[in-house]
Structures are given as C-alpha cells and as structure tokens.
Amino acid sequence: MFRLDATDPDSKARAGTLTTAHTEIETPVFMPVGTQGSVKTLHPRELKDELGAKIILGNTYHLWLRPGTDIIKKMGGLHGFADWPNALLTDSGGFQVWSLAKLRKISEKGVTFQSHLDGSKLELTPETSMEIQSILGSDIAMLFDECPPYPCERVYAEESTALTSRWAARCKQWVEENRASTGPQQHFGIVQGSCYPDLRERSAKDLVDLDFDGYAIGGVSVGEPEKEMFAAIDNAEPFLPKEKPRYAMGLGTPTQILEMIARGVDMFDCVHPTRSARHGLAFTADGPIHIKNLKYADDPRPLTPDCHPHLAGFSRAYLRHLFKAGEILALRLLSFHNLDFYLRLTRDARKAIAAGEYTAFREDFTARYQAKAK
Amino acid sequence: MFRLDATDPDSKARAGTLTTAHTEIETPVFMPVGTQGSVKTLHPRELKDELGAKIILGNTYHLWLRPGTDIIKKMGGLHGFADWPNALLTDSGGFQVWSLAKLRKISEKGVTFQSHLDGSKLELTPETSMEIQSILGSDIAMLFDECPPYPCERVYAEESTALTSRWAARCKQWVEENRASTGPQQHFGIVQGSCYPDLRERSAKDLVDLDFDGYAIGGVSVGEPEKEMFAAIDNAEPFLPKEKPRYAMGLGTPTQILEMIARGVDMFDCVHPTRSARHGLAFTADGPIHIKNLKYADDPRPLTPDCHPHLAGFSRAYLRHLFKAGEILALRLLSFHNLDFYLRLTRDARKAIAAGEYTAFREDFTARYQAKAK
Ligand SMILES: [Zn+2]
Ligand SMILES: [Zn+2]
Numbered sequence: 099m100f101r102l103d104a105t106d107p108d109s110k111a112r113a114g115t116l117t118t119a120h121t122e123i124e125t126p127v128f129m130p131v132g133t134q135g136s137v138k139t140l141h142p143r144e145l146k147d148e149l150g151a152k153i154i155l156g157n158t159y160h161l162w163l164r165p166g167t168d169i170i171k172k173m174g175g176l177h178g179f180a181d182w183p184n185a186l187l188t189d190s191g192g193f194q195v196w197s198l199a200k201l202r203k204i205s206e207k208g209v210t211f212q213s214h215l216d217g218s219k220l221e222l223t224p225e226t227s228m229e230i231q232s233i234l235g236s237d238i239a240m241l242f243d244e245c246p247p248y249p250c251e252r253v254y255a256e257e258s259t260a261l262t263s264r265w266a267a268r269c270k271q272w273v274e275e276n277r278a279s280t281g282p283q284q285h286f287g288i289v290q291g292s293c294y295p296d297l298r299e300r301s302a303k304d305l306v307d308l309d310f311d312g313y314a315i316g317g318v319s320v321g322e323p324e325k326e327m328f329a330a331i332d333n334a335e336p337f338l339p340k341e342k343p344r345y346a347m348g349l350g351t352p353t354q355i356l357e358m359i360a361r362g363v364d365m366f367d368c369v370h371p372t373r374s375a376r377h378g379l380a381f382t383a384d385g386p387i388h389i390k391n392l393k394y395a396d397d398p399r400p401l402t403p404d405c406h407p408h409l410a411g412f413s414r415a416y417l418r419h420l421f422k423a424g425e426i427l428a429l430r431l432l433s434f435h436n437l438d439f440y441l442r443l444t445r446d447a448r449k450a451i452a453a454g455e456y457t458a459f460r461e462d463f464t465a466r467y468q469a470k471a472k
Numbered sequence: 473m474f475r476l477d478a479t480d481p482d483s484k485a486r487a488g489t490l491t492t493a494h495t496e497i498e499t500p501v502f503m504p505v506g507t508q509g510s511v512k513t514l515h516p517r518e519l520k521d522e523l524g525a526k527i528i529l530g531n532t533y534h535l536w537l538r539p540g541t542d543i544i545k546k547m548g549g550l551h552g553f554a555d556w557p558n559a560l561l562t563d564s565g566g567f568q569v570w571s572l573a574k575l576r577k578i579s580e581k582g583v584t585f586q587s588h589l590d591g592s593k594l595e596l597t598p599e600t601s602m603e604i605q606s607i608l609g610s611d612i613a614m615l616f617d618e619c620p621p622y623p624c625e626r627v628y629a630e631e632s633t634a635l636t637s638r639w640a641a642r643c644k645q646w647v648e649e650n651r652a653s654t655g656p657q658q659h660f661g662i663v664q665g666s667c668y669p670d671l672r673e674r675s676a677k678d679l680v681d682l683d684f685d686g687y688a689i690g691g692v693s694v695g696e697p698e699k700e701m702f703a704a705i706d707n708a709e710p711f712l713p714k715e716k717p718r719y720a721m722g723l724g725t726p727t728q729i730l731e732m733i734a735r736g737v738d739m740f741d742c743v744h745p746t747r748s749a750r751h752g753l754a755f756t757a758d759g760p761i762h763i764k765n766l767k768y769a770d771d772p773r774p775l776t777p778d779c780h781p782h783l784a785g786f787s788r789a790y791l792r793h794l795f796k797a798g799e800i801l802a803l804r805l806l807s808f809h810n811l812d813f814y815l816r817l818t819r820d821a822r823k824a825i826a827a828g829e830y831t832a833f834r835e836d837f838t839a840r841y842q843a844k845a846k
Contacts, residue, residue, distance in 0.1 A: 181785035411555035423508040
C-alpha cells in the first residue's frame with residue numbers, strides 16, 4: 099500500500115508512505131544494503147534505533163547460495179535469521195547472476211550458471227526466484243528480469259526487454275498460484291529497455307498492464323554515463339502510475355539521488371556509502387573526504403559539525419589513526435556515518451517536499467556539495 | 473586508593489574497590505585490552521554502557537609509535553583521543569619491545585630497538601616510559617621493567633630482577649620530580665624473578681620498599697607451564713601488602729583467572745577473549761565452542777541460554793553464517809560475547825567472595841567448564 103503525502107510544485111518529487119507487512123516507510127527513502135544478511139559492520143539494532151532505517155535489502159543470489167533457503171526457512175525467514183524487525187526488500191538474483199556467476203546461459207526458461215562460490219551448476223527461473231524470495235519472507239520481492247549490459251545493441255535490447263516482460267507475467271502467475279505462501283509480500287516489476295526510449299516505454303507499459311505493487315527502474319548503474327541514467331528514469335516515469343512507489347536500483351551519489359527524487363523516484367539502494375566507508379571515504383555536506391589523508395592526522399574536529407552522537411566524540415585524528423592501525427572500529431564508524439548521511443539526506447528531502455521547497459533544497463545541497471571539488 | 477570490601481574465609485580471594493582519577497572499580501576485575509586505542513571491533517559506548525567495563529588497557533609501545541604522543545596530547549590524552557570516560561591502565565612498553573621490536577639491546581640506561589613498523593631506531597628508558605604514560609594520561613601507569621624469557625637461567629634472572637628493581641627506583645624518582653604533570657596518576661610496580669622463588673620474594677620486597685599504588689606479577693604468560701604461572705603468584709603474594717591491589721599481567725583462561733583470584737589477585741587483562749573471538753571461538757559455561765563448526769549450521773539457539781541482550785536475538789546458525797560469509801559483524805558479536813563472559817565471570821566471583829562462597833563458586837564453575845572436555 100502506498101499513499102502520496104505531498105508533491106513538489108516545481109518538480110516530480112513526491113513524499114509518500116509505503117506500508118509493508120512489517121512497517122510504514124516514509125518516502126523518499128534510502129535502503130541500506132545487507133547483501134549476505136548483514137549490513138556490513140553494523141548491528142541491526144544500530145540500523146533500526148540509531149540510524150532509523152525502516153527498510154534494508156537482502157540479496158537473493160547470495161543468500162540462496164549461502165547459507166541456503168533450508169536454514170533461513172528454519173530460522174524464521176530472513177527477518178528471524180538476521181534479527182531484523184523492520185521491512186526487507188529482496189532482489190531477484192538476476193543482477194548477481196549477470197555480474198558474479200560464471201558460464202551464464204540465458205534461455206526462455208531462465209538462467210543456468212555456475213556458483214561463484216563452489217562452481218556448482220544452478221538454475222534460476224522466474225518461478226524459482228519468486229519461490230526463494232517467498233521463503234526469505236521479504237516485505238517486497240523483485241521480479242526476475244534480464245539486465246542487459248551497457249552498451250547494448252538495439253536488437254539485443256528488444257529481445258531482452260520482451261523476455262523481461264514474459265518473465266514478469268510468469269512471476270505474476272507464480273505469485274497468484276502461491277498466495278498462501280507469499281502472504282502479504284509485495285512484488286515490484288523492473289522496467290528495462292536499456293538506453294532506448296521506446297523500449298523503456300514499452301517495458302513500463304507491459305509491467306503496468308500486469309499490475310504490480312511498485313515499479314523499479316533497472317539496468318541503471320551498469321557503467322552508463324550519468325545522462326543516460328537520468329534518461330532511463332525520464333523515459334519510464336511518465337508511464338508509471340502515480341499511486342505506486344518507484345525505485346531506482348543500485349543508485350547513486352548524494353547529488354544523483356536528489357536528481358532522481360526530482361524525477362519522481364521514491365526509493366533508493368546503494369552499496370556506495372558502506373563500501374566507500376571501508377576505503378576511508380566519509381560523506382559530508384561539503385563533499386566526500388578521505389579520512390586517511392595526512393592533513394587529518396591532528397585534526398581535532400569530528401567528521402562533521404552535526405555528526406551523529408554515535409561518532410560525535412571521535413576526532414578526525416582518531417578516525418584516521420584507526421584506519422592507519424587497521425582497526426575494525428574504523429570501518430564500523432565510517433559505515434555508520436555514511437549511512438546516516440544517506441538516510442538523513444532522503445529524510446531532509448522529504449521535509450523539503452512537504453514544505454514545497456524541494457527545488458531550493460536540492461540546488462543548495464548540490465551547490466555546497468560540489469563547491470570544493472571545483 | 474584501594475579498599476578491601478571482603479575476604480574469602482577459605483582462600484586468599486578478596487573483593488575490593490579501587491578508586492582512580494576517572495572512576496571506582498570493583499575488584500576482582502577484568503580489563504579489556506585496547507592495544508592501539510580501541511578494544512578491537514567494539515565502540516567505547518558498548519564497553520561502558522552495555523558491558524559495564526570500568527577500566528581498559530592501552531599499550532604504550534603501540535601508541536607511542538603510532539599515532540605518537542604529540543597527537544594524543546593534542547586530543548586530550550588517551551581518554552580524549554579514544555573517547556573513553558572510565559579508567560585506563562597503560563603498560564610500560566617493555567613487554568612489546570621484548571616481543572615485537574627488532575635488534576633489541578638492553579643496557580643499564582634502558583632499551584634500544586628498531587620499530588616493528590618502520591625500522592626506525594628508538595630508545596625506551598624508565599624515564600621515557602613514565603613520561604609517555606604521563607602524556608597518555610592513564611589512571612594507572614606500569615613501571616618500566618625487564619621481562620626475562622622463559623625458560624631463563626638463574627644468573628640471567630638474578631641480573632634481570634635486580635635491573636628491574638633499579639629501574640623501578642628511577643621510575644619512582646621521575647614520578648616524584650614530575651608530580652605536576654602526572655597529577656592523580658597511580659603507579660604499579662611489576663614483580664619479576666622468573667621461576668625462582670627467592671627472586672620473586674626479593675623483587676616483591678624491593679618494590680614494596682619503594683611503595684607503589686599497586687603491584688603486578690609480571691613475567692607470566694610467557695610460555696611457562698600453568699604450574700609455574702601459579703607458583704609465580706604464590707611466591708610473590710605473601711610479600712605484597714594486603715591494602716594494595718594486585719594485578720596478574722596478560723592472563724588467562726576463565727579457570728586460570730578463578731585460580732588466581734583464589735591466590736589473592738585482584739586485576740586481570742588478556743587478549744584471549746577478543747583474539748579468540750576473531751577466530752570463531754565463543755566462551756560458554758560449558759567450555760568454549762567453535763562457532764564455525766558444521767554442527768551449528770542449523771542450530772537455532774543463541775550462543776548461551778543467558779546471552780547478553782546484544783546477542784540474544786541471533787542464532788548460532790546466523791553467527792556461523794556471518795563467519796562463513798566473512799562478515800565483520802561476526803567478529804563484533806563474538807568479541808562482545810567473550811568480553812561479556814569474562815566481565816561477568818569476575819563480577820560473579822566478586823559476589824561469591826562477598827557471600828563467603830568463593831571456593832564453592834570456583835569449584836562449580838571449573839567442574840562444569842571442563843566437563844565436556846573430558
Ligand atoms: Zn554506488
Ligand atoms: Zn590469553
């Protein structure tokens with residue numbers, strides 16, 4: 099269930115409330131990524147109580163391979179297994195098959211491939227992806243799609259987009275035949291179509307005809323220029339129903355997220371904040387800083403003037419020291435900080451939309467964020 | 473300041489209260505080790521509020537080499553640098569010079585050696601060790617000693633023990649001449665003497681003559697058999713004043729700690745709980761378990777029936793999965809659990825001493841802890 103709470107007069111930005119089996123989620127929202135059933139370095143209680151995360155991601159491909167659905171089922175689904183009380187979104191596994199698995203073969207039926215962990219031969223189909231996600235018990239399951247590479251020739255993109263639509267219909271059918279086991283799980287279609295506007299339109303229309311609980315823009319963040327990324331949103335958005343949530347998969351930088359909110363997107367996920375944290379990159383309103391840099395060696399200031407209480411007691415000098423000394427606490431603290439930055443960013447965006455000031459908010463944020471880089 | 477609160481009728485076990493510049497510490501007490509200014513994987517707030525740690529260790533050698541005393545001084549000492557509000561104990565650096573540094577040369581003046589980090593030539597003397605520790609600003613500073621290897625020939629042990637006594641006198645003199653900068657810092661002497669009873673006695677008497685705030689038993693946990701370890705305590709303890717705290721350095725297993733409490737020791741530190749946690753070893757009342765073991769793959773129980781709330785929501789299956797998947801959260805959770813186990817152990821020992829039931833407590837704990845291993 100999705101409710102529109104406010105719309106921005108000067109852009110397509112929206113504030114909404116998405117209700118799932120486990121919680122209510124105010125949008126725009128950033129969803130931390132918990133690939134293997136753990137948002138890297140963080141305790142679920144930190145995510146929920148200190149960071150205020152309402153929804154996190156789990157990766158179907160990773161969890162299916164290890165520890166496997168039997169164990170997760172026995173532990174009460176992914177919620178019980180990972181002791182996560184708020185909402186969960188699981189991807190379909192298709193993107194990881196494309197990016198991690200070996201000897202991948204696509205057919206009408208699905209995809210066969212070799213596990214990147216032990217080389218075992220596996221098959222993922224629309225039906226098995228939906229079944230795995232129903233066992234994981236996520237609040238939101240993503241449809242099984244084919245994500246074409248970038249760049250992608252027209253003829254391949256056409257066939258791939260059509261295949262994604264046929265797979266979407268099979269996912270829908272599986273869900274309808276298995277309502278007893280999927281319960282209140284919601285299902286989001288994924289708009290493909292590469293960089294071809296008419297294919298994006300066709301894909302969006304095909305999925306909307308099948309009527310899902312929300313719609314994602316897929317096939318972005320696969321190496322394309324930023325312009326193409328925004329075009330993919332612009333080419334699909336007009337054909338998506340206003341009363342359903344929209345989700346841009348795997349994106350992006352703070353300024354890109356604000357751009358996409360202005361283009362009508364409600365939901366985001368990205369490994370960028372946690373992955374870059376592990377490399378010593380910390381987000382600030384004045385742009386990212388590299389905490390390992392020598393100039394922070396005796397800097398007594400916290401990472402940012404309005405740092406979360408979780409980090410406010412630590413100087414940049416201490417954080418740099420922890421990195422230099424190889425201390426795990428360094429990875430924890432920067433991961434926490436960067437997720438706080440992203441979660442605050444989308445919460446602040448929501449406030450600005452509700453106040454009818456989104457465009458000014460976005461322009462001010464972007465100008466300051468990029469000023470030092472110039 | 474140390475106050476004896478209770479003594480056990482059947483052993484030398486004592487319950488006391490040690491007051492330092494930052495806090496009151498109930499003994500017996502376990503002190504988590506924060507080698508480089510961080511108790512590995514843990515947030516200081518977790519240590520203080522969730523685990524109830526009153527005092528942690530910092531390593532003079534490591535912190536002196538990196539980040540160095542200039543930076544720590546600028547950040548308000550080690551308390552300010554690491555955002556740790558309770559008590560800190562710093563070692564003298566001598567033990568690390570012995571175990572980590574290269575090209576070590578001992579003279580009457582002190583020790584010259586090469587840094588294990590960058591090979592630079594450094595010198596540590598009784599005076600510089602005390603000065604560094606006064607800059608670190610620890611509540612308790614350890615005297616600079618020589619820790620002889622095990623086994624150790626009589627003639628070497630004699631000379632080494634005498635050197636430690638002469639260095640102790642120089643430490644004492646430095647402290648008296650620098651009271652303005654050391655403030656309320658307390659200073660503990662370190663009893664050496666290897667496995668020679670008369671040298672342990674001599675060392676204890678030499679140090680007690682100089683009158684320190686507390687006394688440590690050093691030169692233990694250096695590869696000697698357990699019997700020798702206990703003998704080192706037994707040979708020194710009778711010559712230590714009852715009204716001062718005693719500290720056994722770098723020890724030990726849970727059952728060893730209870731043995732040493734029965735022998736009159738009040739304070740303990742050990743990297744064992746955190747180091748073994750990072751290898752997947754978790755302490756339980758029925759002995760340690762290896763969480764990576766296949767038999768825990770689908771075990772829905774928490775690590776222990778009385779697990780800390782911090783971990784009570786996680787199954788053994790989930791913890792094993794986190795280890796297998798290489799997730800940092802695994803290291804955090806087991807480190808937390810093992811420190812909780814050690815901190816509870818000494819708190820429970822204190823309660824048993826106060827109740828006059830220490831011997832029964834120790835025997836019951838040890839019987840259950842070792843039962844499965846038999
Ligand atoms: Zn990213
Ligand atoms: Zn140990």
